[in-house]
Amino acid sequence: MSAAPQKAKAGAEKIKVIVDAVVPLNDLVTRFEFKRRDGGAFPTFSGGAHTVVEMQDGDITRLNPYSLMSDPSDTSKYCISVRRDDEGRGGSLFMHRNVKVGDEMTLTYPVNLFSLDLRAKKHVFLAGGIGITPFKAMIAQLERLNGNWELHYACRSEALATYAADLTEHYPNNVHIYYDDQKQAIDLDGLLAGQPLGTHIYICGPAGMINWVHNTAEAAGWPSDNVHSEEFLAPQPGKPFQVRLCKSDKVIEVGEHESLLEAIERAGVEAPFLCRGGACGQCETDVVEFDGEFIHRDHWLEPEDHESGKKIMPCVSRFIGKSLVLDR
């Protein structure tokens, strides 16, 4: 329409940062604090937002999303807390083993796929393990707005209860901790039954916990719009496969430990993305033809899209079979 139509860039805007602090919290979780390299202020964000951290691991560029967990109104720094995943593809291991104070890194602008419903009369947070991180920012935001909230946080043990002591100390009346090794569990039926009208529930944790809360709330008659969840999927390793990208006229190999999206990027083909975790829909790609079977793992496409064989989310989904041609 106007003078110079600019092509949309892949991913969100980027911010160049320097690692300002590395704070081990327990055996598994370490907090990383970032300052801007230009000394300026970070953009304010909304609780529940994440940033994608770019890691230069030798020849490999890793892009992992992490929830921003600092106080959103503190524009002097951004913080993330990373749980070490010894079985994963290496992003969290790289953060734990290689990232040191003073390192230069790149983050994306905040993207929120898990925001508060500001109409809620009350916010109930259900966290499992490292799923506590988005709630740290949401709580800071709600405290500023005099919001009504409570947190139910399930952890494996006291030793691995990231931020539990800190939260309990600051908000003794709002925070409830449950330790698996002490056989404590959230009484979900009782919790749901006692909520006033206009309550919204937010879940961040393992898939099993998310499904449990959704199913229990639905059975108890909760409107689905009042139950919110976020689960970042990490791409899973799988058998290597070959893909033809017809627009860019390239044939690429997707390795065992990389995602289809990463393989596309490695081939120098620009592909849109935001969350890299199967949730935002940005990387949705049309399938031109295929002979084989898809392993769909995203939360974005509808079941009928999955069955149609016409769409794939290359950030988390894979393929097994003879041939796959994508419109990219």
Next chain:
Amino acid sequence: MTIQFNNETFRDDYSFKNSDRAIARFPFPFHEDSYMYSVNMEQHRGGPEGSVYEMRFDVDEHYVSEMQDRAIVLDQDPLRCQSLPHMTLAGWDLLELIMVSKSEDYPDLFELHRDGNTWRWINKPMGIDDTFTFMDESTLPYGPMEYITRQAQGDFAVLDQRDDMLWMDAGMVTTQADWSLDFDIGMNFFEWHAPVPKAHEMGIFKRALKFLLNVQQGAPARRLNWTMTVNPLLDTSPENYHKWGVQKTELTPENIGSKQHLRVELQTFFRLPRSNALVFPIRCYLIAFQDIVRTPKWGRRLHRVIRDLPEELATYKGFIDNRPMMLDYLGQFDDGLPTSPGVWPDKDTEPALHK
């Protein structure tokens, strides 16, 4: 840059006029000799120097008079500005966005001094110098959205985002092309677009919604829309249709050049940081037919677009009855010569009218 602000009206005696500079920078919306809907989004990251695309919020010679017109509309109908209770945070986001953008983009006209949450805002064209506490509504004469949009040209729809949908939950709407905030408040994206013909079948709104849900912080977007208005009226609202609708019948072959205006909306989209809401400023630019045709390319092209526009669109845009008269007028400025691609006037290369 210094702007000479016009003293003009958008009602009664209609003393509104565009200077030569305003005509030259008018956002002509047609990039080719025909028009059909499209999502036509691009990033809103500046544009050619002096163009309406250059700044985040364009301030032009009509600023002060437009704000006076808005105050009159609000005085007569306070429901033109509404904000549902959960949208106050988005109002603060918008206040910050506009104050920061204007003070950075027009430092000679606007100043923002921040000391923690104590903010001092100086708006020189409107003679405002207020000190207030950010996020404390009691320190402003209006709610944050109303306060800042009484000082910013264009309408503002502030859309809440939840459940993969956008909701018209707040806005300041006094310069609209025949839609009503009071009617649309609380509606979702598909509901408030329901009256638009053809576009639903074309899948336009599904694609547009998908795009808008993914507008991210730091990456605003923009597009143009257009319609036709008889007399330079900013307030063509359904609420006041009884006042302005009848004016469409007052068009004559003698007065059409000065009375008939092309109305172009520069629509921009910004993700708001604290609320995760989306603000949708809709900035209205008016230009008389007689001023458009001074640019030969625009005269030729406007004639062809209006001539070939599908009937449903001419009906929806409200000028089907006047279309024959418009074509008689515009036809004088179309000699059939080809036009160059794109919206820009191309004054140096476009041939003069051969008629």
